[in-house]
Amino acid sequence: MITDKFKKNFGDINFFGKQLRIALRNCGMIDPENIYDYIYNARGYEALSKVLTDMKPAEVVEEIKKSGLRGRGGAGFPTGLKWEFTAKETNPEKYVVCNADEGDPGAFMDRSAIEGDPHSVIEGMLIGGYAVGASKGIIYIRAEYPLAVERLYKAFDAARNEGFLGKNILGSDFNFDIEIRLGAGAFVCGEETALINSIEGKRGMPRPRPPFPAVNGVFGKPTLVNNVETWANITAVIIEGADWFSSIGTEKSKGTKVFALAGKIKNTGLVEVPMGTTLREIVYDIGGGIPNGKRFKSVQTGGPSGGCLTEKFLDTKIDYESLAAAGSIMGSGGMIIIDEDSCMVNLAKYFIEFTQSESCGKCVPCREGTKRMLEILERITNGEGKEGDIEKLERLGNVIKQASLCGLGQSAPNPVLSTIKNFRTEYEEHIKLKKCRANACEKLVNYYVTDKCVGCGACKRACPAGAIEGSLKAAHKIDLAKCIKCGRCYKTCKFGAIKKDSGIREIMQ
Amino acid sequence: MIKVHINGRAYDVVENITIMQAATMAGYKIPRLCYHPKLSFFGGCRVCIVEVEGMKNFVASCTFPVKEGMKIHTNTEAVRKARKEIVELILDNHPQDCNICKRNGICELQNLARVVGVEERAFEGERKSYEKDNASPCITNNQEKCILCGRCVRVCSEIQNINAIDFTGRGINTRISPAFDISFKDSVCSTCGQCVNVCPTATLMEHDYIKETFEVLNDKSKIKVVQIAPSVRAAIGEYFGIKPGKNWEKETAAALRKLGFDYVFDTQFTADLTIMEEASEFLERLGGKGELPMITSCSSAWMKAMEQFYPDLIPNVSSCRSPMSMMSSIIKTYFADKIGADPKNIVSVAFMCCVAKKYEAQRPELMVDGMRMTDYALTTRELGWMLKSAGINLPDIKGEEFDSPLGMSSGAGTIFGVTGGVMEAALRTAYEFATGKTLGDIDILSARGNQGIKEGKIDVGQTEVRFAISHGLGNAAKLLNEVRKDKNKYHFIEIMACPGGCIGGGGQPYAGLGSEPFDVSLLKLRASALYDSDKTKMIRKSHENPDIKKLYDEFLGKPLSEKSHKLLHTHYKPHTPKGIIPKAGK
Structure with a gap:
C-alpha cells in the first residue's frame, strides 16, 4: 500500500498513528525537489503510465466515479461526475485547473501538499487531462506561497525533462502542459467561477451558474476545476484502485x-x-x-x-x-x-468580519447583509445590543444563505447562525446582562478589587489612568469611570486580588 | 418546446431561455434591478430571485435556465420576504434623500422599493460615504447612490469596448470608478454617456448646466441663441410620458422661445453645412489629396476615443467640426454680423442628445480667435427638466418655425441623428457634386437599419465608393481593426459612438420615465420619427438648401475655403490619459 511507508515511519507516535495519509502520503517522506525520489520511492508517475497504456479516458473517469472521491475544496461534489461532465463536452480545447487559492485564515493544507509533494498534484492533473481530453493545465496559486510556486516550477522542468509533461507524453499521443497563474490573495478566488475570471485577467467575481465550468469555463472552454487535495488523491486511486479507496470512509464520503x-x-x-x-x-x-x-x-x-x-x-x-x-x-x-476562554459572539464577529472584507461586492445579500450582521455583532460585543438583535441576525443570515450568488455568501452566516443555535444564552447574556462569560469582549469587562487586597499599592502605581485609589495597607478601589481597561493592575497584582468580570451585577458592586 | 410550471400553472415555453424570460411569457414581470436586456447576465442584485422546487436556495431568474418540468414559484411568502429584504439592504446603504434627488420620480430603485413594498429603513447601519466626482464636464459620479448593479461597467465594456470603469475595492467598500480611483475627467472615458443612460439611480449623471443656462436666460444684457440637434426632437416627448415616434420639432422650437431664447436655430441647418464641407473634403481625398478611407467626425465621444485609441487613424478622420460646433461658429461670426452684435454678448446654447457634446464644447481646438464658440451644451433630459420646471408642457403647446437664417434644413440634415444618416446625407451630395447628375433614388437603404456594422457601395462618377457604417464604439473597434489591416477596403466610413446613433445618445430620456431599462425597440421608433420627416420634406439634399447657398454666397465663399477652414474645420492630436499604454500606430 502506498500509505504504508508513512505508517511505518511515524505510526508509533499517537499524533500520527491515528492518521491515514493518502493525499499527504509523500509529504515529509520524499525530497520534493527530486523527481527521482518521487519516481523510485513513491511509485511516482506509475499511475500516469498505467492510464496512458492500459486505460481509455472513459475508463479513468469510471474509476474515479467508482472510488466515490468527492471534491476536497469544500462543497464535496462527486469528482467523477465533474470529470464526466467535462469529458462529455465536444469542444476540442479544454482546460484542467488546480485550485490552490487557499484563503482560509490558518489553513495550509494545499500549501503543504504542494510544497511537500508537487509531483503528485501534477500527476493527478495529467491523469485528469487525459480523462477529460484537455491538453492545458493551469495551477491557480496565491502569490503568498513562493516556496510552493518555486517547487512547482522545478517540478515542471523535471517532469518535462523526463517526458511526463509536454508533447507525446511517455510516447503516447497525449499532450499536456501546465502553467501557473498567481492570485493576489483574494479569498473569493477560491470559488471556482471567480477563480476562472481571475485566470482570464478579470476581477475575481463569481459568475452565475449554470453554465458550469464543465461547459463554459476558462476563456469559455470546458474546464475541470479541482482542489489541490483532490488532485493529490487521484494517483492513489489509480494505483491502489477504486475499490481500495472506497473501502475507506463512510457510506457517502470515501477516503x-x-x-x-x-x-x-x-x-x-x-x-x-x-x-x-x-x-x-x-x-x-x-x-x-x-x-x-x-x-x-x-x-x-x-x-x-x-x-x-x-x-x-x-x-x-x-x-x-x-x-x-x-x-x-x-x-x-x-x-x-x-x-472556555473564548467568547462565541466575539468569535462569530471575527469570522463575519473576515467574510465581509473578503466579499467581492457583487451580490447584495453578501455585500450589504454581512456588513449589517457585522454591525449588529459589534454592537452586541460592545454592550450596546438590543432586544431583537438575535432575531435580526437570524433573519439576515437566512436571506444571505439562501439568496447569495456564490458559496462565499451562501456560507458566510454559518458561524453566526451556528453560534446562535448552540450558544444562544451567551448572546442573550451579552445583550441583556452586558455579560461576556469568557471575559473576552473588552468593552464589557470591568476590573475591580476584591477583599484579597493587602493594600500594597502596586496596582495604583501601575495604573496609567490614575483610576485606582486607596491608602497603603488599606483596601484599594478602582474608579470605573476613569479605568481604561488596560489590564495592567490585573497583571501586576501578586495576590490575585484584582478580578476581571463583566455583566451588570458586577458593575453595581 | 418544454413544459414548466409557474405558480402552479403549466406553460409551454421554448428551450434555452431563462426563468425570467419564461415568466415574462407567462405574464409575470419579476422585479429586477441589475438585469438589462442589452447586456450580459450579471446575477448580482438578487432581486429577481424565485423559488424552484428541488433547489436548496433561491435562484436568480435572470440567469437560471428553464428545464423540462421545472416547478417555479415567483410569489411565495418566502420569496417575497427575501426579495423585500434584499431591496431593504440596498436601500439601507443608499441615501434616503429621494426628495432632493435629481432622479426623484424617474428612478428605477425608487420604483422598485415601491414594487416590493419597502416601508421602513430596516437596519439603520452605516452608509457609504464618498466624495462626488464632479470634475468632468460630462459625467458626474456620486458613489453614495451607487447600488453596484454593474450595468455601467457592462455597457462600457460590452457595448462600447472602452472599459473606462470597473468595480474596485472589496466587501462594503466596493465601488465603481475609473482605474486608480482617478476622476472621470482624467480617465479614458469617451464621455459617450451610455453609462448614464443605463444607470438605475442618480449615481452616474450628466454634468448639468441647467443653473447656468437659467442664469443666462434671465440676463438681459445677453443675446440668447439656441440650437437643437435632430435626435432631441425625436425623443423629447418621452420626457413628457409620450411614446416615441413623433417629431417634436415645431413644439420644441416654440417651447425654447417660451423659455426665453432670442433666436432658435436648428442644428440640422449646420448638418447640411457639414455635408457641404464633408462631401467636398471626401471628393478631394478621393481625387488623391489626403488619406482614404475618410472617417466622419461628428460624434464627439468618437472624437475623444479616436484620439486615445486610434491615433494612427488621425489622418483619416475628416477635419470637419460637428454640426453643433459649426452652428456655434456661424452664430458668433456670420449671424453676429447680420444682427450687428458683438459676439461676446452672444451666448450660444446647444441642446443635444449627447453627453459628449459637453466635452466637445470645451475643446480648445474649437476656439476661434480665443473665444469659445459653444457656451453650454445640454442634453435632451436637461431640456425636458427645464421645460417642466418652467411650466411648459410640450404636448400642449402650438408649434412654431425655427428662426431664419439658420433654421432651414433639408431631409439630409434630419437623418443625421440616426446611424447611417450622415453617410446617406453625404453620399446624396457627393454623388451630385462629383457627377453633376441628379441622384435617382435618394433613399440609400444599405445605410439604414440597426445592424452594428453596415456596408454598401455606390457609384460616384468613375469610382465605386465602398462605405461602411458602425454605431456603438464596440462596433467601431471591430470595423476599425479591419481598416487597420486593409486601408483599401473602404473609401468612406461613418462612426457614431452611441448604439443607434444620436437617437440612442447618452443624453436621451430614460426609458419609461426611468422605471425600466432601455429597450432597443425604442430606438426604432425614434429613428422612424426622423426618417418620416426626411420623406415628407421638399428639399432632401443638403446642397439644395437655399439658406446654405446664401451662407456660401454671402460669407464663406465655397466649401473648403480659407474661412471654412478657420470656422468649420479642426484638427486632432493623440491623447494618452492614465490607464492607456501608448501604442505606436501602424
Whole structure:
C-alpha cells in the first residue's frame, strides 16, 4: 500500500498513528525537489503510465466515479461526475485547473501538499487531462506561497525533462502542459467561477451558474476545476484502485480528509484522517486535548464560513453529510478548537468580519447583509445590543444563505447562525446582562478589587489612568469611570486580588 | 418546446431561455434591478430571485435556465420576504434623500422599493460615504447612490469596448470608478454617456448646466441663441410620458422661445453645412489629396476615443467640426454680423442628445480667435427638466418655425441623428457634386437599419465608393481593426459612438420615465420619427438648401475655403490619459 511507508515511519507516535495519509502520503517522506525520489520511492508517475497504456479516458473517469472521491475544496461534489461532465463536452480545447487559492485564515493544507509533494498534484492533473481530453493545465496559486510556486516550477522542468509533461507524453499521443497563474490573495478566488475570471485577467467575481465550468469555463472552454487535495488523491486511486479507496470512509464520503488543526489544542498541525473519524478522536486522541486544564467549549470546522459545534457533537462522524446535519460544513478543512476562554459572539464577529472584507461586492445579500450582521455583532460585543438583535441576525443570515450568488455568501452566516443555535444564552447574556462569560469582549469587562487586597499599592502605581485609589495597607478601589481597561493592575497584582468580570451585577458592586 | 410550471400553472415555453424570460411569457414581470436586456447576465442584485422546487436556495431568474418540468414559484411568502429584504439592504446603504434627488420620480430603485413594498429603513447601519466626482464636464459620479448593479461597467465594456470603469475595492467598500480611483475627467472615458443612460439611480449623471443656462436666460444684457440637434426632437416627448415616434420639432422650437431664447436655430441647418464641407473634403481625398478611407467626425465621444485609441487613424478622420460646433461658429461670426452684435454678448446654447457634446464644447481646438464658440451644451433630459420646471408642457403647446437664417434644413440634415444618416446625407451630395447628375433614388437603404456594422457601395462618377457604417464604439473597434489591416477596403466610413446613433445618445430620456431599462425597440421608433420627416420634406439634399447657398454666397465663399477652414474645420492630436499604454500606430 502506498500509505504504508508513512505508517511505518511515524505510526508509533499517537499524533500520527491515528492518521491515514493518502493525499499527504509523500509529504515529509520524499525530497520534493527530486523527481527521482518521487519516481523510485513513491511509485511516482506509475499511475500516469498505467492510464496512458492500459486505460481509455472513459475508463479513468469510471474509476474515479467508482472510488466515490468527492471534491476536497469544500462543497464535496462527486469528482467523477465533474470529470464526466467535462469529458462529455465536444469542444476540442479544454482546460484542467488546480485550485490552490487557499484563503482560509490558518489553513495550509494545499500549501503543504504542494510544497511537500508537487509531483503528485501534477500527476493527478495529467491523469485528469487525459480523462477529460484537455491538453492545458493551469495551477491557480496565491502569490503568498513562493516556496510552493518555486517547487512547482522545478517540478515542471523535471517532469518535462523526463517526458511526463509536454508533447507525446511517455510516447503516447497525449499532450499536456501546465502553467501557473498567481492570485493576489483574494479569498473569493477560491470559488471556482471567480477563480476562472481571475485566470482570464478579470476581477475575481463569481459568475452565475449554470453554465458550469464543465461547459463554459476558462476563456469559455470546458474546464475541470479541482482542489489541490483532490488532485493529490487521484494517483492513489489509480494505483491502489477504486475499490481500495472506497473501502475507506463512510457510506457517502470515501477516503480521507486533511484538516488544519489549530486553536486551543495541544497538538496542532495537519492531520489526515479517514472519513468517519469522530471529532472526539481528532480533538483528544490526535490533538491531545485542551491545554492548561481548560474546558473544551466548541470546535469550528470548515474555515471562516463553517459552523461552531458544541460538546454534544463530539461523537459526530466526520463526513460531508453529518457535518452539514450538525450545522457546520466540511469546507476545505479548517478545524479550530475553542476553549472556555473564548467568547462565541466575539468569535462569530471575527469570522463575519473576515467574510465581509473578503466579499467581492457583487451580490447584495453578501455585500450589504454581512456588513449589517457585522454591525449588529459589534454592537452586541460592545454592550450596546438590543432586544431583537438575535432575531435580526437570524433573519439576515437566512436571506444571505439562501439568496447569495456564490458559496462565499451562501456560507458566510454559518458561524453566526451556528453560534446562535448552540450558544444562544451567551448572546442573550451579552445583550441583556452586558455579560461576556469568557471575559473576552473588552468593552464589557470591568476590573475591580476584591477583599484579597493587602493594600500594597502596586496596582495604583501601575495604573496609567490614575483610576485606582486607596491608602497603603488599606483596601484599594478602582474608579470605573476613569479605568481604561488596560489590564495592567490585573497583571501586576501578586495576590490575585484584582478580578476581571463583566455583566451588570458586577458593575453595581 | 418544454413544459414548466409557474405558480402552479403549466406553460409551454421554448428551450434555452431563462426563468425570467419564461415568466415574462407567462405574464409575470419579476422585479429586477441589475438585469438589462442589452447586456450580459450579471446575477448580482438578487432581486429577481424565485423559488424552484428541488433547489436548496433561491435562484436568480435572470440567469437560471428553464428545464423540462421545472416547478417555479415567483410569489411565495418566502420569496417575497427575501426579495423585500434584499431591496431593504440596498436601500439601507443608499441615501434616503429621494426628495432632493435629481432622479426623484424617474428612478428605477425608487420604483422598485415601491414594487416590493419597502416601508421602513430596516437596519439603520452605516452608509457609504464618498466624495462626488464632479470634475468632468460630462459625467458626474456620486458613489453614495451607487447600488453596484454593474450595468455601467457592462455597457462600457460590452457595448462600447472602452472599459473606462470597473468595480474596485472589496466587501462594503466596493465601488465603481475609473482605474486608480482617478476622476472621470482624467480617465479614458469617451464621455459617450451610455453609462448614464443605463444607470438605475442618480449615481452616474450628466454634468448639468441647467443653473447656468437659467442664469443666462434671465440676463438681459445677453443675446440668447439656441440650437437643437435632430435626435432631441425625436425623443423629447418621452420626457413628457409620450411614446416615441413623433417629431417634436415645431413644439420644441416654440417651447425654447417660451423659455426665453432670442433666436432658435436648428442644428440640422449646420448638418447640411457639414455635408457641404464633408462631401467636398471626401471628393478631394478621393481625387488623391489626403488619406482614404475618410472617417466622419461628428460624434464627439468618437472624437475623444479616436484620439486615445486610434491615433494612427488621425489622418483619416475628416477635419470637419460637428454640426453643433459649426452652428456655434456661424452664430458668433456670420449671424453676429447680420444682427450687428458683438459676439461676446452672444451666448450660444446647444441642446443635444449627447453627453459628449459637453466635452466637445470645451475643446480648445474649437476656439476661434480665443473665444469659445459653444457656451453650454445640454442634453435632451436637461431640456425636458427645464421645460417642466418652467411650466411648459410640450404636448400642449402650438408649434412654431425655427428662426431664419439658420433654421432651414433639408431631409439630409434630419437623418443625421440616426446611424447611417450622415453617410446617406453625404453620399446624396457627393454623388451630385462629383457627377453633376441628379441622384435617382435618394433613399440609400444599405445605410439604414440597426445592424452594428453596415456596408454598401455606390457609384460616384468613375469610382465605386465602398462605405461602411458602425454605431456603438464596440462596433467601431471591430470595423476599425479591419481598416487597420486593409486601408483599401473602404473609401468612406461613418462612426457614431452611441448604439443607434444620436437617437440612442447618452443624453436621451430614460426609458419609461426611468422605471425600466432601455429597450432597443425604442430606438426604432425614434429613428422612424426622423426618417418620416426626411420623406415628407421638399428639399432632401443638403446642397439644395437655399439658406446654405446664401451662407456660401454671402460669407464663406465655397466649401473648403480659407474661412471654412478657420470656422468649420479642426484638427486632432493623440491623447494618452492614465490607464492607456501608448501604442505606436501602424
